[in-house]
Amino acid sequence: MKKSKLVSILTTAVLTVSLLAGCGSSGGSSTGDKGSSGKNVKITFLNTKGEIATQLEDATKSFTKENPNITVDIVQAGAGESPFQKVSSMYAAGNAPSLSMLDPNDIPKFADKFADLSSEKWAKDASEGALDAAKIDGKQVGFPLSIEGFGLIYNKTVLDKAGVDPTTIKTTKDLEAAFQKIQGIGVSPMVLSPMDWSLGAHFLPIAYLDQSKEAGAADKFVQDIKAGKVDLSSNAVFNGVMTTFDVLKANNIDKSAPLAGTYEKAPEYLGTGKAAFWFMGNWAWPQIKEFDQANGQYGFIPVPVSNNADDYGNSQIYAGPAKFIGVDTKNNDADQQAAAKKFLEWLVYSDNGQDFLVNKASLIPAFSNVKLEIADPLGKSIKKYVESKKVIAPMTTLPGDHWAQVGGSMQKYLDGKSDKAALATDIQNYWKNVK
Template sequence: MKSKGKLMVILSLVLVFGLLITGCGADDTKSTTENSSDENSAAKVKVNIFQFKVEVKDALEDAAEKYMAENPNVELKIQTVGGGDDYGAALRSKFASGNEPAVFNVGGPQDVADWKNKLEDLSDQSWVDLAYNGVLDGVTVDDKVFGLPFNQEGYGFIYNKSIFKKAGIEAESIKSYAELKAAVEKLDSQKEELGLKSVFAFPAKETWVTGLHLSNAALSNEFENVLKAYESKEVDFKYGEGLKKLIDLQADYAYKPDGTKGSLNAVDYATQVEELFSLEQVAIIQQGNWAYGSIAGIDKQVAQNVGFLPMPVVGSTEDSIPVGIPMYWAVNNAKSKEVKDAAKDFLSWLYTSEQGKKIVINDFGFIPALRGYEGPELEPSDPLARDILKYSNQDRTMPWVFMGYPSGWGMNVLGTNIQSYLAGDMTWDQLVKDSQKEWAKAREE
């Protein structure tokens, strides 16, 4: 009995020991699998992209998925900050936190100067030779190129073709301030028949519309290009009277919430584009081709029936619209070679591969700043983009020089002064003198 008992004890111990071995083996297998997974993840090159253009957020993320499917060794992570948020401030905060992105955006000469120590030289990239004349000027220093242009954008006075037709106005004939003013007066005289609240919607609350884009119509003629604006120690307002006329024309014939010009300072982008224009309560707005999506989101039929009128500056260019580059892709030179190479390859794939070019045109809705987009599948589909190409082909464009303004001057100084002018708190002469003083002050710092 004792021998039998001992045998049972021995068998029990063997069984327990075997279970322990089996359990340990299972744990080791799981650990090996996890380690293998970690190694695969670690082997991927991770590229963090910090970008501003909210309109293409979803399409850009889809493009990243397509790229990663072709390049499984690369992991792209995209963060978008823009719209109503200050991208520049968010970018500075991002770098200050130590969590520097591999790819980010710069706007032109001032941004290039501000971020010079973080910018990778992209001069050797294949797309450089495909760039249209002048589109790389704002990010070129000492013959080195520091940014890939997002796209071309244009703006001007967007008009409703149906309303113009009902009013008996031939929009194609408008090529001067006098002709624009005559058309505005004709529309105003028929407001009731046309169902309009007013001729214009003027969003003076948005100082980027007034202090940057509207002012550019005059200052582009003074500075000729963005580099001259950036290098200038002073601003003369050589065509200031032409700028005043454009502001006054809009203000005089604009929708005013409480009937006063001061109330124009409460009109924002959403009120201008999504409410008044898209619902056909006004006939003209100053905006760019980026507004097409907002209009189409409200009324697709209205969106397909719009076009651009010029931004006429009396005494200078009167038949053109401003066309330029809204932002550039930049690569962080502080990242590892592997990360920088992956970042460059993704950007090149996006803008030069056949699949990427279709994404840029059809999904982003961009007007390319690079050659090589010929063919029916790569033609812009919306009427505002087509109009920009028409103006470009007719050599009726002016450059974006506002990218060369002193940091913050356009929005925080000139745009704010225009608000004071509309409210009656500042004369035009005071506006000019104060804006000149602040420009010179900024250049001294």
């Protein structure tokens, strides 16, 4: 699901690791005795990234082998479940997780419950801008799990067969022309996944983010919507974004039943060459890899938002820290807090922790000390955009219910149950009612 402050990192490569139970040597943790009281401690970790559930389970087992007195139990958020709502319900029940994985915009809402991590070792090794969204009142209340980017993922093998050069797609008309060529070889041009988090947290915010390259422009724009100063129906950027959405919608492999599409089916379509493009992020590589018939030939192009190639947004990918992890201080005692901090440090400094981030979970670490070279093609593609400074940082201030509410309105539009004017009204009404 799902967030300018960027990073000049991106690392990754393959590492052979030996797991030595209870040992801090090669393959083990370099965290020393910090957070270890010698007692047996159980901590819980709320995972809100379902696509790395298996990899995270394996990582916690490796951590426990190296730290036998600490057990980490994973609490998995349900598919489509809001991280904010999940954590809120756990606090209400008095059993908040030791570690909570949240979207950047949710971190401030729990700042009074999370530990100040400013003095942690990794805070000094974080990439430029990677910590900013979780700095609240001078305190660092979140650990940046990874950098993520999103746009239109392409299968290069399919594009080559259709005679399409992805680097030449600069405008909405260019995209339409490419889609026509792809249809000409009997392949569906597009997978447009209907999940509310994809539509509401990723696609629709493009209309906010592309208003201007000026700092804070997106936040100002939504405040103007809230104040009734913006008529979305007449806004050029919103109309451009939705015109492109209409092109994606018309070329969607699931256009006959657009809400029937699933996240799980899309990687198969793309990886087996049944579709050429998918609007999604680099977090999807582990699933695409399972079906990959293109020998790892994938990359990103930006979502074009107008027919002027020079317009802001037509050459940029959306990328930034996507998930932060907070350490609870209300329902977890001192030993549990120390163990939770030790796990975060293990992720950044141990061989196995780094291997989990880069090689197993295909994440782009937010720390400059992680020197593993990125192996997956989507991570490499995001890295090129970052290094070329062709990125727009996703919004970190969207309300926790934005993806569900506005995403629901986008689903109605995708399904043909509303038109552009009704969608604009839905979005404006949503913002006017935000407290």
